[in-house]
Amino acid sequence: MYRIVAMQTLAPQTKLIEIYAPEIVAKAHAGQFVILRVDEEGERIPLTLADWKPEANTITLIFQEVGVSTIKLGSLNVNEELCDVVGPLGNPTDVRNYGTVVIVGGGVGIAPCLPITKAFKKTGSRVISIIGARNEKLLILEREMRCICDEVHISTDDGSKGHKGFVSDVLNILIKKGYSIDIVYAIGPSVMMRAIAETTRPHKIKTVVSLNPIMVDGMGMCGACRVSVGGKVKFACVDGPEFDAHQVDFDQLIKRQRAFLAEERTALEHWEKCRGN
Amino acid sequence: MEKKPKSKICKESVPMPKQKLEERIHNFNEVALGYTEEQAVAEAKRCLQCPEPKCAEGCPVDIDIQAFIKLIAERKFDEAIAKVKEKNSLPAICGRVCPQEEQCQNACVMGKVGDPVNIGRLERFVADYEMKKGAETPRKQAPTGKRVAVIGSGPAGLITAADLAKLGHEVVVFEALHKLGGVLTYGIPAFRMPKEIVQAEADYVRKLGVEIKLNALIGRLHTIPELLKNGFTAVFIGTGAGLPTFLGLPNESLGGIYSANEFLIRVNLMKSYAFPDYDTPIRVGEKVAVIGAGNVAMDSARCALRLGAKEVYIVYRRSRNEMPARAEEIENAEEEGIILKLLTNPTKFFGDEQGWVKQMECIKMRLGEPDQSGRRRPIPIESSEFIMNVDTVVIAIGRTPNPIIQRTTEGLQTTKRGTIIVDEETGQTSLEGVYAGGDIVTGEATVISAMGAGKRAARSIHDYLMNE
Numbered sequence: 001m002y003r004i005v006a007m008q009t010l011a012p013q014t015k016l017i018e019i020y021a022p023e024i025v026a027k028a029h030a031g032q033f034v035i036l037r038v039d040e041e042g043e044r045i046p047l048t049l050a051d052w053k054p055e056a057n058t059i060t061l062i063f064q065e066v067g068v069s070t071i072k073l074g075s076l077n078v079n080e081e082l083c084d085v086v087g088p089l090g091n092p093t094d095v096r097n098y099g100t101v102v103i104v105g106g107g108v109g110i111a112p113c114l115p116i117t118k119a120f121k122k123t124g125s126r127v128i129s130i131i132g133a134r135n136e137k138l139l140i141l142e143r144e145m146r147c148i149c150d151e152v153h154i155s156t157d158d159g160s161k162g163h164k165g166f167v168s169d170v171l172n173i174l175i176k177k178g179y180s181i182d183i184v185y186a187i188g189p190s191v192m193m194r195a196i197a198e199t200t201r202p203h204k205i206k207t208v209v210s211l212n213p214i215m216v217d218g219m220g221m222c223g224a225c226r227v228s229v230g231g232k233v234k235f236a237c238v239d240g241p242e243f244d245a246h247q248v249d250f251d252q253l254i255k256r257q258r259a260f261l262a263e264e265r266t267a268l269e270h271w272e273k274c275r276g277n
Numbered sequence: 278m279e280k281k282p283k284s285k286i287c288k289e290s291v292p293m294p295k296q297k298l299e300e301r302i303h304n305f306n307e308v309a310l311g312y313t314e315e316q317a318v319a320e321a322k323r324c325l326q327c328p329e330p331k332c333a334e335g336c337p338v339d340i341d342i343q344a345f346i347k348l349i350a351e352r353k354f355d356e357a358i359a360k361v362k363e364k365n366s367l368p369a370i371c372g373r374v375c376p377q378e379e380q381c382q383n384a385c386v387m388g389k390v391g392d393p394v395n396i397g398r399l400e401r402f403v404a405d406y407e408m409k410k411g412a413e414t415p416r417k418q419a420p421t422g423k424r425v426a427v428i429g430s431g432p433a434g435l436i437t438a439a440d441l442a443k444l445g446h447e448v449v450v451f452e453a454l455h456k457l458g459g460v461l462t463y464g465i466p467a468f469r470m471p472k473e474i475v476q477a478e479a480d481y482v483r484k485l486g487v488e489i490k491l492n493a494l495i496g497r498l499h500t501i502p503e504l505l506k507n508g509f510t511a512v513f514i515g516t517g518a519g520l521p522t523f524l525g526l527p528n529e530s531l532g533g534i535y536s537a538n539e540f541l542i543r544v545n546l547m548k549s550y551a552f553p554d555y556d557t558p559i560r561v562g563e564k565v566a567v568i569g570a571g572n573v574a575m576d577s578a579r580c581a582l583r584l585g586a587k588e589v590y591i592v593y594r595r596s597r598n599e600m601p602a603r604a605e606e607i608e609n610a611e612e613e614g615i616i617l618k619l620l621t622n623p624t625k626f627f628g629d630e631q632g633w634v635k636q637m638e639c640i641k642m643r644l645g646e647p648d649q650s651g652r653r654r655p656i657p658i659e660s661s662e663f664i665m666n667v668d669t670v671v672i673a674i675g676r677t678p679n680p681i682i683q684r685t686t687e688g689l690q691t692t693k694r695g696t697i698i699v700d701e702e703t704g705q706t707s708l709e710g711v712y713a714g715g716d717i718v719t720g721e722a723t724v725i726s727a728m729g730a731g732k733r734a735a736r737s738i739h740d741y742l743m744n745e
Binding site for chain 2: 023024027037041042043044068069072083084085086087088089216217219220221222223224226228233235238252255256258259260262263264266267270271
C-alpha cells in the first residue's frame with residue numbers, strides 16, 4: 001500500500017526515501033510530519049516531511065541510519081512496501097511574509113528546512129539560510145537550498161567546507177554584521193537548536209524551532225513527547241512540533257531524548273545477531 | 278457437621294476458572310478462562326426467570342438478558358448468542374469488560390439472597406462458543422445507498438458502524454492508529470482483553486460490509502466538512518478520551534515517569550513486552566509506583582508485574598472505598614501481589630544523573646467531608662512526608678478527550694473540558710449530519726456506556742438518513 005518509489009544515499013548513513021502516498025500529498029504542509037512503520041514488529045518512526053510531489057503522488061523523507069528502526073528502513077528497496085504511513089501530523093508552519101527570514105539547518109535537520117524555505121520564499125520574504133554539518137561529506141541539500149535562497153551560508157565542525165565551527169557562530173556573525181533579521185527558524189540536533197536560541201535571545205529576534213522528542217502514537221495520546229514550553233507541559237505532536245525557541249526547556253528535552261539509549265543499543269545488537277544467523 | 282438440606286436455589290454463583298496465579302504473573306495470556314458448557318448451564322439455571330425482570334433495565338444496550346439466559350439453561354447456545362446479537366454486535370468484548378456488577382447484575386433479584394446471576398460471564402460464554410464455531414454471516418437490510426463515515430474504531434465506533442451496516446447503510450470507519458479497536462487494543466491489556474477477540478469481533482463488523490481504514494487521522498487527512506462534501510451523508514465521531522493528564526509536580530519530566538497511556542500503548546499496541554523481538558522498548562526496573570486507582574491503574578500495575586517488576590504499588594490519595602476500579606480488578610491485582618498504598622499522594626520526584634526517576638516524595642492523607650463528586654475529600658496530613666524508592670512511575674489519574682477533531686472542525690461546539698456537546702437523546706452535535714458518542718462526549722467512562730451512546734447515535738443517524 002505504501003510503496004517505495006525511490007531510495008537514495010545522500011551522505012554517509014543519510015538516505016532519502018520517496019513513498020507513494022497520494023492522500024498525504026494532498027494535505028501536506030511545510031512543518032508537518034508523518035509516522036511510519038517498516039514492519040509488524042517495527043517502532044512508529046516520526047519523520048518531518050522533506051518534500052512532496054503532487055505530480056508523482058509521493059512524499060519525500062530524509063533520515064539518518066542511527067538505530068534499528070532507521071537501519072531497517074534504509075535496508076528496504078524500491079518497490080517494497082512499508083507496513084504503515086500515517087499523516088500529515090502536527091501543525092503546519094505559520095508561513096507569512098515576515099521580511100527577512102533566516103533558516104538554520106543542522107545535519108539531517110536541513111531536510112525539513114527545505115519545504116519551510118520554499119514556503120517562505122513564496123510569500124516574498126527574503127530568505128537566508130545557514131546550513132551546517134560535522135563535515136563536508138555529511139552536508140546535504142546544498143544545491144537545493146541555493147536554488148531557493150537569497151543567500152546560503154555554510155559551516156562545518158571541521159572546516160572542510162565553509163566556516164569552521166557551528167551554524168550558531170555563522171548566525172552570530174550575520175547579526176554582528178548588521179543583518180536585519182525578523183525571524184529565525186532552526187531545525188537540527190537539540191544542542192544546535194539550544195545554541196541558536198541563545199544566540200538570538202539577547203537580540204530579541206523571534207526564533208522558532210521544530211522539536212523531535214521521543215514519540216509513540218504521535219497524535220496526542222501517550223505524552224512521551226511532552227516538552228516544557230514557557231513552564232507549561234506541551235505535547236510536540238499535537239501542540240507542535242514548532243515552538244518559540246526562547247520558551248523551550250532544552251536541557252529537559254535532551255535528557256528525555258536519551259531516556260532509552262541502553263535499549264536502543266540492545267535492539268541494535270539483537271537485530272544484527274538475528275540478521276547474522 | 279450436619280449437612281444442610283439441598284436448597285433449590287443456589288446462592289453462590291459458579292466461580293470463574295482462572296489461569297494459575299504463579300503462571301499468570303509471568304505472561305500476558307488471559308487470566309479469566311471462561312465457563313465450560315456445564316458451568317454455564319449451571320449458572321444459567323440459577324436465574325429465577327422473574328416475571329418482571331430488572332436486569333435488562335440495567336443494560337445500556339437493551340439485551341434481552343432473561344431470554345438468552347433461559348436459552349443457555351436449555352443448552353440452546355446458538356439461539357442464545359443470536360438473542361444477544363440482536364442488540365449487541367460485540368458480546369465477547371462486553372462479556373469481558375462491562376462493569377456488570379453496577380449494571381444488569383446490580384439489579385438481579387438473586388443478589389438479595391446471595392450472588393447475583395453472573396450475566397457477564399454467561400454473555401462471554403455464548404460469544405466465545407460462537408467464535409470457536411465460526412460466526413455466521415449476519416443478516417442485513419437492503420442497501421439504502423447512503424454512506425456514513427465513522428471516526429474511531431473503538432467501542433463506540435465499532436457498534437455504531439455495525440448497527441448502521443445492519444440497517445443497509447454503507448459505512449467506512451477511519452482509524453488513526455495502525456491497529457483497529459481503540460482502547461480495546463492500545464489500552465486494555467491482553468490478559469484482560471485478548472487481541473484475537475478484538476480482531477474477531479471486528480471481523481464480524483467487517484462481514485457486515487463495513488470498511489475499516491487504518492492510518493487515517495481525521496482532522497488532518499480529511500476534515501469533517503470534507504467528508505460531508507465527498508460522498509458521506511452523515512458522520513459519527515467516536516474519537517475517545519486519550520489525552521493523558523499529568524500531576525503537575527516538580528520533576529515530572531524525568532525518564533521513567535510514564536503516563537498510563539504511554540505505558541499501556543508501548544505494552545499493548547507496540548508489544549514492548551516482547552522487546553527486542555519487537556522494536557519498541559520499555560523499561561520498568563524493580564520498583565514501580567502507579568498513581569491512581571481506576572481500572573487503568575490496575576491494568577498498568579499488572580502489566581508492570583508481568584514485565585518483571587519485583588514490587589508494584591498502587592498509590593492512591595483516598596481510601597479503599599473510593600477506589601474507582603472494578604472490585605474484580607482490585608481483587609485480581611491484590612491476588613497477584615500488587616501492594617495498595619492508600620491515603621498517600623505524591624508531592625515531588627527525584628532523579629539520578631541520567632535524568633531517570635529514582636525517588637518519589639509522598640504525603641499521607643486523611644479523609645474529610647464529601648466533595649462535589651460525593652466522595653470524601655482527601656486532606657494532606659501536615660509533616661507526614663516520606664520518600665519511596667522507585668524505578669518507574671506510571672501516572673494513571675485520568676484521560677481527557679482527544680483534541681484533533683475539535684481543533685480542526687469549524688462550528689463544532691465543545692465544552693471547556695474539550696468534550697463535544699451533543700443532544701442527549703440523539704447524539705447530534707452542533708453540526709447537521711454530525712453525531713458523536715462515547716468518551717469524546719462524556720469524558721473518560723466505560724466501554725459499554727460508549728457502546729450505548731453509539732447505538733443511540735446509530736438510531737438517530739438512521740432516522741436522519743431516511744428522512745433526508
